[in-house]
Amino acid sequence: TQAVKLVNATQRIALSGTPLENRLLDLWSIVDFLNPGYLGTREQFRERYSNKAEDLEHLRRRLAPLILRRTKLAVAPELPARTEEVITLPFADDQAKIYAKELAAARAGLQQKGTMELLAAITRLRQICCHPKLWLESVGIQERKSKITADDPSSAKLDCLLDMLGELLDEGHSALIFSQFTSMLAIIEEYLKQRQVTYYKITGETSTDDRAMVVREFNADERPAVCLLSLRAAGVGLTLTKADYVFIYDPWWNPAVENQAIDRTHRIGQTKPVIAYRLVAQDSIEEKVLSLQDEKRRLFAATLEGGTDLASS
Numbered sequence: 212t213q214a215v216k217l218v219n220a221t222q223r224i225a226l227s228g229t230p231l232e233n234r235l236l237d238l239w240s241i242v243d244f245l246n247p248g249y250l251g252t253r254e255q256f257r258e259r260y261s262n263k264a265e266d267l268e269h270l271r272r273r274l275a276p277l278i279l280r281r282t283k284l285a286v287a288p289e290l291p292a293r294t295e296e297v298i299t300l301p302f303a304d305d306q307a308k309i310y311a312k313e314l315a316a317a318r319a320g321l322q323q324k325g326t327m328e329l330l331a332a333i334t335r336l337r338q339i340c341c342h343p344k345l346w347l348e349s350v351g352i353q354e355r356k357s358k359i360t361a362d363d364p365s366s367a368k369l370d371c372l373l374d375m376l377g378e379l380l381d382e383g384h385s386a387l388i389f390s391q392f393t394s395m396l397a398i399i400e401e402y403l404k405q406r407q408v409t410y411y412k413i414t415g416e417t418s419t420d421d422r423a424m425v426v427r428e429f430n431a432d433e434r435p436a437v438c439l440l441s442l443r444a445a446g447v448g449l450t451l452t453k454a455d456y457v458f459i460y461d462p463w464w465n466p467a468v469e470n471q472a473i474d475r476t477h478r479i480g481q482t483k484p485v486i487a488y489r490l491v492a493q494d495s496i497e498e499k500v501l502s503l504q505d506e507k508r509r510l511f512a513a514t515l516e517g518g519t520d521l522a523s524s
Contacts, residue, residue, distance in 0.1 A: 212240055212244070215244060215321060215472075216244055216247075222365075223244060223245050224245075225241045225244060225245055227241070227289075227471060228463070228467070228471065229468075229471075230261060230515065231465040231507070231510060231514065231515065232465050232467060232507075233464075234510075235256075235270070235510065236253070236256070236257070236513070238270070238274065238514060239253060239256045240252075242274070242277065245277060246277070249273075250273065252504045255372070257384055262510070264394055264511070264513070267510070267513035267514050268513070270514050271513065271514050271515070274476060274514065274515070278515065280515070281380050283474075287478075290477065290478075290479070290481060291482065291483055291484045291485065292484045292485070292487070293473070293477045293484070293485045293486075293487070294484065294486045294487070295486075295487045295488075296472070296486070296487070296488055296489070297488075297489045297491055297501070298371065298488055298489065298490050298491065299491045299492075299493045299498075300367040300368055300371055300490065300491070300492060300493060301367060301448075301492075301493045301494075302367055302492060302493070302494075302495070303364070303366065303367045303370070304367040305343065305364045306339065306343050306364060306365060306366060306367060309339055309343045309346060310340070310492075310495065312337065313332075313335055313336060313339055313346065314336065315338065316332075316371045317329075317332035317335070320332060321491070325495070333496060334349070335350070336495065336496045337391075337461060337496060338392065338411045340461065340492035340495050340496065340497050341366065341367070341368065341369075341377050341390065341392055341395045341460065341461050342364075342366040342368075342369055342395060342398055343363075343364035343365075343366065344363060344364065344366075344398060345392060345394055345395060345427070348394065365510050366516065367492065368460065368461075368490045368492065369398070369399070369402070371490060372388070372458060372460065372490065373402055373406075374397070375458075375488070376408070376437065377406075379435075379456055380408060380435040380437075381435075383435050383453055384435060384454075384456055385429075385435050385436045385437065385438075385453050385454040385455065385456070385458065386437050386438075386454055386455075386456040386458060387437075387438050387440060387451055387454045387456070387457045387458070387472075387475060388437060388438070388439050388440065388457075388458045388460060388478060389398075389441070389445075389446065389457070389458065389459050389460060389462060389469075389472045390439075390440075390441065390442060390460040391441070391442050391443065391461055392461065392494050393414045393415070393416075395413065395460060395461070396412065396439045396441065397441075399439060399460075400412065400439060400453055403437060403439075406452065408436075409432065409434050409435070409436040409437070409440070410436060410437040410438065410439060411425050411428065411429045411436065411437070411438045412425070412438070412439040412440075413425050413426075413438065413440050413441070413444070413445040413449070414439075414440070414441040414444055414445065415441055415443070415444035417444075417445075421503055422445075425438075426449055426450065426451060429453055430450075430451065430453045432453070436453070438451060438454065440472070440475075441501075442459075442463060442468060442469070442472055443468070445472075445475075446468055446469075446471050446472040446475070447471050449458070449475045450475065450478060450480060451475045451476050452476055452478065452480040452481045452482075453476075454475075454476045455476065455481075455483040455484065455485055455486065456485070456486050456487075456488070457472070457473050457476060457485065457486070457487040457488070458487075458488050458490065459472065459473075459474075459487065459488070459490065460490055461490070461497065461502065462491060462497050462500045462501055463500070464487055464503055464504070465504075465507065466504040466507055466508055467511075469504075470487070473485070473487045489501075
C-alpha cells in the first residue's frame with residue numbers, strides 16, 4: 212500500500228471485486244489511495260466510524276460519489292438461478308471425542324503461550340472438522356499420507372459429501388469441491404479413485420499451463436466428473452461451467468472468497484441452475500466462522516450496496 216501511494220499519477224482508479232474483506236479500514240486504505248484526506252487520517256477514520264448503523268450510513272454516503280458498481284445481475288441477467296445451502300452435520304463419535312480433547316488442550320495452552328498458539332489451535336480444530344486424519348498428521352501422531360486404512364477415524368462431512376456425490380454423478384451432474392487444505396483434497400481423491408470416479412485437480416502446485424489444460428479437459432469431458440480445487444489457489448480466474456454443483460468443504464473467514472469460488476461455474480456460459488453447498492460441523496469453530504461471515508456481509512451491505520444509486524440521486 213505504501214509503495215502504491217508513492218506512484219506519481221494524475222489519475223488513480225481502484226478496481227476490486229472485494230473492496231471490504233476484513234474490516235472498515237480496508238475502505239479507508241483504498242479511498243486514501245484514490246483521494247488522500249477524503250476520509251481523514253487513519254486515526255480520524257477509526258474515531259469517526261464504528262459498526263453502528265448511523266456511522267455506516269454516513270460512510271456509505273461519503274463513499275457513494277467515488278463508486279461505480281457493476282453486479283453480476285446487471286452484467287449477465289441471462290444467467291440461470293444460483294442456490295446456496297448450508298448443511299450442518301454432527302460429528303461422528305470418534306471425531307467428537309478428538310475435537311473435545313483438542314479443544315480442552317487449546318484452552319489450556321492459550322493461558323501459557325498466547326496469540327500464536329491461538330492461531331495454531333484454530334487450525335487444528337478446523338482440521339478435525341474436515342477429517343481427524345489431518346489433525347493426526349499435524350500433531351505427528353500419524354505420517355502424512357492420504358492412503359485410506361481400516362482403522363482411520365471417520366469424518367461426518369466426508370461421509371455426507373461422498374453420499375451426495377454418488378447421487379449427483381448417477382444423475383449426470385458434475386461438481387466442484389473446494390477446500391483450504393490440500394491434504395483434505397488428497398483424502399477425497401483417494402476415495403474417488405476407489406469408486407472409479409472421473410476427477411480432475413487444481414491446487415497451488417499446479418502450473419499455469421497445467422491449470423489451463425485441466426480446465427479444458429474438465430469442460431470437454433462428456434462424462435459426469437468432479438474437480439478438486441484449493442480455495443485460495445483456484446478460487447479465481449477459472450471458468451468451469453461444466454459443473455452445476457459446488458461444495459465448499461470447509462468454510463473460510465471471508466465470504467467473498469467463497470463467492471468467487473462458486474463463481475467458477477456460475478458465470479457467462481453456464482446454462483444450468485447452479486447449486487452450492489457449504490458443509491459445516493455442528494457445535495464447532497466452523498459455526499463461528501459462519502457468524503463472522505455474516506458480520507462481514509452486513510458491513511458490506513451497509514457501506515457499499517446502493518452506493519451508485521445514492522451518487523446519482
